[in-house]
Amino acid sequence: MHSRSASSSRLPPAIWALGCVSLLMDISSELIHSLLPVFMVTTLAASATMVGLIEGAAEATALVLKVFSGVISDYWGKRKPLALFGYGLGALSKPLFALALSPGMVLGARLIDRVGKGVRGAPRDALVADLAPPGMRGAAFGLRQALDTVGAFLGPLLAIGLMLLWAGDFRAVFWVAIIPAALSVAVLALGVREPDHPRGPVRSNPISRANLARLDRAYWGVVIVGALFTLARFSEAFLVLRALDGGLPVAWTPLVLIAMNVVYAAAAYPCGRLADRVSHGRLLALGLVLLIAADVALAMGAHGGWLWGGILLWGLHMAMTQGLLAAMVADTAPADLRGTAYGFFNLVSGGALLLASVLAGVLWDRSGPALTFTVGAGLAAAALAALPLLVRPASIPGPVR
Numbered sequence: 428m429h430s431r432s433a434s435s436s437r438l439p440p441a442i443w444a445l446g447c448v449s450l451l452m453d454i455s456s457e458l459i460h461s462l463l464p465v466f467m468v469t470t471l472a473a474s475a476t477m478v479g480l481i482e483g484a485a486e487a488t489a490l491v492l493k494v495f496s497g498v499i500s501d502y503w504g505k506r507k508p509l510a511l512f513g514y515g516l517g518a519l520s521k522p523l524f525a526l527a528l529s530p531g532m533v534l535g536a537r538l539i540d541r542v543g544k545g546v547r548g549a550p551r552d553a554l555v556a557d558l559a560p561p562g563m564r565g566a567a568f569g570l571r572q573a574l575d576t577v578g579a580f581l582g583p584l585l586a587i588g589l590m591l592l593w594a595g596d597f598r599a600v601f602w603v604a605i606i607p608a609a610l611s612v613a614v615l616a617l618g619v620r621e622p623d624h625p626r627g628p629v630r631s632n633p634i635s636r637a638n639l640a641r642l643d644r645a646y647w648g649v650v651i652v653g654a655l656f657t658l659a660r661f662s663e664a665f666l667v668l669r670a671l672d673g674g675l676p677v678a679w680t681p682l683v684l685i686a687m688n689v690v691y692a693a694a695a696y697p698c699g700r701l702a703d704r705v706s707h708g709r710l711l712a713l714g715l716v717l718l719i720a721a722d723v724a725l726a727m728g729a730h731g732g733w734l735w736g737g738i739l740l741w742g743l744h745m746a747m748t749q750g751l752l753a754a755m756v757a758d759t760a761p762a763d764l765r766g767t768a769y770g771f772f773n774l775v776s777g778g779a780l781l782l783a784s785v786l787a788g789v790l791w792d793r794s795g796p797a798l799t800f801t802v803g804a805g806l807a808a809a810a811l812a813a814l815p816l817l818v819r820p821a822s823i824p825g826p827v828r
Contacts, residue, residue: 441558442567444618445551446574451611452517453575455604456540457582457688459524461681462590463533464664465671466597473530475668479788481530482662485537487781489773492545497553497770501763506554507621513547514615516540518608525601549769556757556765557622562703564757568750569699573692576746578607580688583681590678642768646759648817650772652711653752655810657779659803660718661787663687666725666738669796673729683738690742699750707755708814714748715811717741722804726797737800 467473467481496513500506520543523536552568559567582604589600663684670683702710717740724737753769760768783806790799 438560438563438567438570439558441619441622442555442570443574444614445555445558446571448514448611448615448619449551449571449575450578450581451607451614452514453578454582454585455521455606455608455611456517457579457681457684458586458604458607459521459582459601460664461583461586461667461684462597462600463524464667465677465680467530467533468668468671469677470597471527471530471533473533474788475665475791476785476788477530478664478668479662479784479786479791481534481537482664483781483784483788484534485541486662486784487777488538489541489545489548489777492542492548494549494767494770494774496546497549497766497768497773500550500553500766505621506550506557506766507615507619509550510547510554511612511615513543513545513550514612516543516546518605518612519543521604521608522602524604525598545773548773549766552753552756552769553765554619554621555753557762559757565699565702565750565754566696567699568753568757569696569702572699572746572750572753573695576688576692576695580685580692582607583684583688586681587679587685590681595678638764638767641761641764642771643759646756646768649752649755649759650775652755652810652814652817653772654775654779655813656711656715656748656752657776658783659715659807659810660744661780661783661803663741664784665787665791665796665799666741668791669725669729669800670734670738672796673734686735687738687742687745690739691746694743694746695750698747699754702751702754707751710747710751712811712814714744714751715807715814717744717747718807719804719811722800722807726800726804729796 464478464482467478468475473481496509500509503509517540520536520540523539524533527533527536555567555571556564585603586600589603590596593599666687667680667683671677671680675682698710721737721740721744724733724740727733752772756768756772757765787799787803790802
């Protein structure tokens, strides 16, 4: 068992660097994505169903690809090269948004961008777990997620300023996103040194029957919980459309993601530290209660307190659950199979996200936003009811083996 003093009370500089990499790439991505749903609906004449299909397919692509990149990183025994390739691909996709003339072109750009995210995601998460001192994984993932989320509100804030400065020129704003994306790749290349793999590369196939058998019931329980959470939480693009539906001017619609991500960023690290000390099951349950409350508020109205209250609760739910789930994967998977473990976790979550976003888009077009968020609340309530079957209420992180 490792004591707190043995594991150090400070996180390594490389984890801070990885957080800065995420911050810069999220500035770039959210500069585009905070405007993209409105751009598609107002400029490219896309329907809400099309928005849901594009968002779901793009995010699901990223999550599915994490399986392959995670397996490769375990087999190779290296994380950084795959992460670097993935971030580089994401940076190369940014100009395509400015050039898009149809929803199909936006889909192509989103898929390339999300392929990059899929390639880098599992190796990066496994790298965080490899670098984190024992007993501080919740804090490490919370810090990375917090810095990532700082980028997720700085991007939309920059988008508002540039939209006002350039009289609503979507494409000019999209071109600016290239700069932080390139800086993100540079920080990863120069600022992160990969540690020795905890147990060296996996000499056999990481997805062989013998290796998969080492991923036990505790791990697969976390996978199912992650899928239920993702199924109950569709794309944030629908939060932006809800505000637009309520009359928020186009140039100000990035305020939606700014508000959500300010809460997310502020709460992610404290929630990560809390996850190192208290019951995982209770924190997950509280996160679902917050999601239910957010959906109910957004179903009730698209103005004032209902809208902004729902958005802020959504951000708090994300802060409480996303880093926690990542830490739970690390706690339940063997060190030399962490890349594979994150890959399968995200594969299952990817399928759930695709279903959730397409369902949300269809409901929105056929029955309106109120029913969309009401159904979201129902799915979150169903996940809450199933939670005790999958996670022990008293489960707390134990010593790292």
